[in-house]
Amino acid sequence: xxxxxxxxxxxxxxxxxxxxxxxxxxxxxxxxxxxxxxxxxxxxxxxxxxxxxxxxxxxxxxxxxxxxxxxxxxxxxxxxxxxxxxxxxxxxxxxxxxxxxxxxxxxxxxxxxxxxxxxxxxxxxxxxxxxxxxxxxxxxxxxxxxxxxxxxxxxxxxxxxxxxxxxxxxxxxxxxxxxxxxxxxxxxxxxxxxxxxxxxxxxxxxxxxxxxxxxxxxxxxxxxxxxxxxxxxxxxxxxxxxxxxxxxxxxxxxxxxxxxxxxxxxxxxxxxxxxxxxxxxxxxxxxxxxxxxxxxxxxxxxxxxxxxxxxxxxxxxxxxxxxxxxxxxxxxxxxxxxxxxxxxxxxxxxxxxxxxxxxxxxxxxxxxxxxxxxxxxxxxxxxxxxxxxxxxxxxxxxxxxxxxxxxxxxxxxxxxxxxxxxxxxxxxxxxxxxxxxxxxxxxxxxxxxxxxxxxxxx
Amino acid sequence: xxxxxxxxxxxxxxxxxxxxxxxxxxxxxxxxxxxxxxxxxxxxxxxxxxxxxxxxxxxxxxxxxxxxxxxxxxxxxxxxxxxxxxxxxxxxxxxxxxxxxxxxxxxxxxxxxxxxxxxxxxxxxxxxxxxxxxxxxxxxxxxxxxxxxxxxxxxxxxxxxxxxxxxxxxxxxxxxxxxxxxxxxxxxxxxxxxxxxxxxxxxxxxxxxxxxxxxxxxxxxxxxxxxxxxxxxxxxxxxxxxxxxxxxxxxxxxxxxxxxxxxxxxxxxxxxxxxxxxxxxxxx
Numbered sequence: 001x002x003x004x005x006x007x008x009x010x011x012x013x014x015x016x017x018x019x020x021x022x023x024x025x026x027x028x029x030x031x032x033x034x035x036x037x038x039x040x041x042x043x044x045x046x047x048x049x050x051x052x053x054x055x056x057x058x059x060x061x062x063x064x065x066x067x068x069x070x071x072x073x074x075x076x077x078x079x080x081x082x083x084x085x086x087x088x089x090x091x092x093x094x095x096x097x098x099x100x101x102x103x104x105x106x107x108x109x110x111x112x113x114x115x116x117x118x119x120x121x122x123x124x125x126x127x128x129x130x131x132x133x134x135x136x137x138x139x140x141x142x143x144x145x146x147x148x149x150x151x152x153x154x155x156x157x158x159x160x161x162x163x164x165x166x167x168x169x170x171x172x173x174x175x176x177x178x179x180x181x182x183x184x185x186x187x188x189x190x191x192x193x194x195x196x197x198x199x200x201x202x203x204x205x206x207x208x209x210x211x212x213x214x215x216x217x218x219x220x221x222x223x224x225x226x227x228x229x230x231x232x233x234x235x236x237x238x239x240x241x242x243x244x245x246x247x248x249x250x251x252x253x254x255x256x257x258x259x260x261x262x263x264x265x266x267x268x269x270x271x272x273x274x275x276x277x278x279x280x281x282x283x284x285x286x287x288x289x290x291x292x293x294x295x296x297x298x299x300x301x302x303x304x305x306x307x308x309x310x311x312x313x314x315x316x317x318x319x320x321x322x323x324x325x326x327x328x329x330x331x332x333x334x335x336x337x338x339x340x341x342x343x344x345x346x347x348x349x350x351x352x353x354x355x356x357x358x359x360x361x362x363x364x365x366x367x368x369x370x371x372x373x374x375x376x377x378x379x380x381x382x383x384x385x386x387x388x389x390x391x392x393x394x395x396x397x398x399x400x401x402x403x404x405x406x407x408x409x410x411x412x413x414x415x416x417x418x419x420x421x422x423x424x425x426x427x428x429x430x431x432x433x434x435x436x437x438x439x440x441x442x443x444x445x446x447x448x449x450x451x452x453x454x455x456x457x458x
Numbered sequence: 459x460x461x462x463x464x465x466x467x468x469x470x471x472x473x474x475x476x477x478x479x480x481x482x483x484x485x486x487x488x489x490x491x492x493x494x495x496x497x498x499x500x501x502x503x504x505x506x507x508x509x510x511x512x513x514x515x516x517x518x519x520x521x522x523x524x525x526x527x528x529x530x531x532x533x534x535x536x537x538x539x540x541x542x543x544x545x546x547x548x549x550x551x552x553x554x555x556x557x558x559x560x561x562x563x564x565x566x567x568x569x570x571x572x573x574x575x576x577x578x579x580x581x582x583x584x585x586x587x588x589x590x591x592x593x594x595x596x597x598x599x600x601x602x603x604x605x606x607x608x609x610x611x612x613x614x615x616x617x618x619x620x621x622x623x624x625x626x627x628x629x630x631x632x633x634x635x636x637x638x639x640x641x642x643x644x645x646x647x648x649x650x651x652x653x654x655x656x657x658x659x660x661x662x663x664x665x666x667x668x669x670x671x672x673x674x675x676x677x678x679x680x681x682x683x684x685x686x687x688x689x690x691x692x693x694x695x696x697x698x699x700x701x702x703x704x705x706x707x708x709x710x711x712x713x714x715x716x717x718x719x720x721x722x723x724x725x726x727x728x729x730x731x732x733x734x735x736x737x738x739x740x741x742x
Contacts, residue, residue: 238589391669404658406655
């Protein structure tokens with residue numbers, strides 16, 4: 001009795017798992033719950049949610065993992081249920097469809113034929129043998145391959161078209177499973193990180209996106225140059241471009257030197273992908289003209305950012321701040337001066353002739369002659385072992401939906417049964433889609449078939 | 459910019475076509491329906507020429523800014539208008555009911571009106587992330603699907619009106635017009651057809667978007683609001699297509715589901731850009 005109970009349980013469970021009702025429920029639940037993550041900002045710390053929504057809201061967010069809801073246990077569970085339903089329903093239905101398309105019954109019973117959506121019948125005074133060549137001809141012209149035979153005294157014709165479109169739905173379902181598998185492989189076996197490399201520098205480690213962990217690349221990447229290209233007569237950026245060189249054991253890999261990496265054009269090496277995704281000013285070198293206020297010869301110095309440079313009288317200069325554009329007048333810098341007597345002062349330096357620093361207590365006038373900027377490039381680094389699965393899945397998804405919705409499996413049955421007055425002709429057809437236009441074409445074909453014979457309505 | 463004048467002409471033609479079709483609905487005079495349809499067709503052809511010319515013009519501008527005209531909000535809404543009219547004219551070719559235009563053309567007019575009023579018709583250079591071949595494929599497939607879904611929305615409205623009046627409810631002003639409506643099961647079939655045509659194209663739109671995202675940002679799916687809403691739209695229409703296979707979910711229920719699907723589509727197109735932060739920044 002116990003085992004019978006479990007068998008019943010299992011039967012109703014599998015029925016439930018493959019039911020269309022569960023499909024609809026999980027589609028609606030997935031669609032509805034996905035909305036939450038687009039409205040509620042994702043990835044904030046819990047304290048931030050508490051500040052915005054209060055302690056109760058923050059608790060709910062914590063329990064349901066709504067701060068990262070697309071990876072929350074319940075959302076992944078929902079996806080799993082959806083996948084299970086998809087698989088169960090496809091496995092349940094596929095064998096039947098397979099049989100129908102590849103091993104169809106070409107001569108089904110007359111009652112079944114009457115139940116088809118398109119159906120007509122008429123009588124002809126001639127015998128089936130006389131009718132068959134003409135009908136067979138029309139069928140062949142229309143449908144190409146036609147099968148015919150005789151069973152239980154009934155002569156039959158059967159043709160079908162685009163049977164493969166019936167598999168579109170299952171290809172689509174399989175594609176979704178392949179994509180989910182690829183996504184899972186990517187999130188379990190892959191990683192995403194970030195690396196910044198200053199011009200002329202070499203990086204051999206990168207930082208993972210989550211947490212502060214760094215990992216070795218396993219090879220070196222040198223940034224030879226970073227450049228921003230702008231549209232003509234405009235300051236809108238047109239392209240960000242890094243020239244990267246891959247180094248193995250300190251040596252440049254032939255063919256991988258000064259490879260341009262641009263947005264939309266990543267670099268792939270040893271399973272890692274590098275995407276141009278950011279940049280910044282790493283440092284700069286100010287070429288300054290220095291004029292002592294007490295008189296004496298003007299001279300020029302180079303001051304790199306972050307470094308101390310000494311003047312002939314023992315004063316040292318460092319750059320306290322730098323802007324690429326001051327008030328529309330070009331670059332400007334704030335300088336820190338340390339005098340030999342231990343005192344210190346501040347001075348401004350401009351490139352524009354129209355700006356003058358007015359500080360009286362500094363013994364020099366500084367002017368920027370030129371600026372050399374050194375950029376760093378920001379590269380997204382990732383490895384995704386599932387991405388090929390995702391693309392295969394995507395191709396199948398497109399092929400599957402196109403097959404399922406742009407084509408339809410069409411079948412035609414014609415049966416000729418001899419009786420004392422001649423022949424009863426039964427003609428039926430079915431399309432698993434496009435019923436309206438199909439019905440119109442069926443009616444036309446029905447008239448054409450009848451016109452060759454002498455129809456008597458029955 | 460000649461393309462701007464072509465698009466203005468198309469807007470006027472749709473406007474004229476719409477009122478002619480309304481007059482046709484009111485008087486049931488066939489000639490008015492034919493005239494309205496002719497105005498719509500001429501607007502459609504000029505509209506296509508305008509988009510093509512804008513594409514060509516962008517390459518004639520100095521500074522190498524040439525690109526397919528699908529890059530900012532103005533361009534996208536102009537293309538949306540075109541795909542709506544395309545879907546309407548395709549539906550008309552099938553069922554030959556001018557009355558469909560009374561429902562479809564206001565949507566196209568809203569798009570064109572919004573575009574004309576936005577005053578942002580200047581051709582802008584593309585930001586680096588948009589400079590990709592995928593832009594064209596991605597946008598064309600997404601908006602063709604938008605057009606099909608918009609048509610499904612129009613047909614659903616007609617279905618719901620028809621279903622309401624058929625139940626013996628108030629007919630009143632609808633009585634004359636209703637005679638021009640397609641039969642109720644034809645409407646139901648058309649609704650299904652629109653979604654069935656749009657769904658695979660929408661799938662292509664999502665897939666090309668994912669492929670592009672993988673080239674640009676190194677991830678094919680990042681649950682960005684636009685991506686998530688495109689998935690929501692996909693799920694709702696997947697539910698629509700499956701609901702038709704079950705008993706008890708036909709007619710009115712699926713018509714409402716199509717209305718909901720189009721609401722999600724509109725939010726995916728407009729709402730995400732207007733209300734939510736994200737990577738599809740052309741709306742700002």
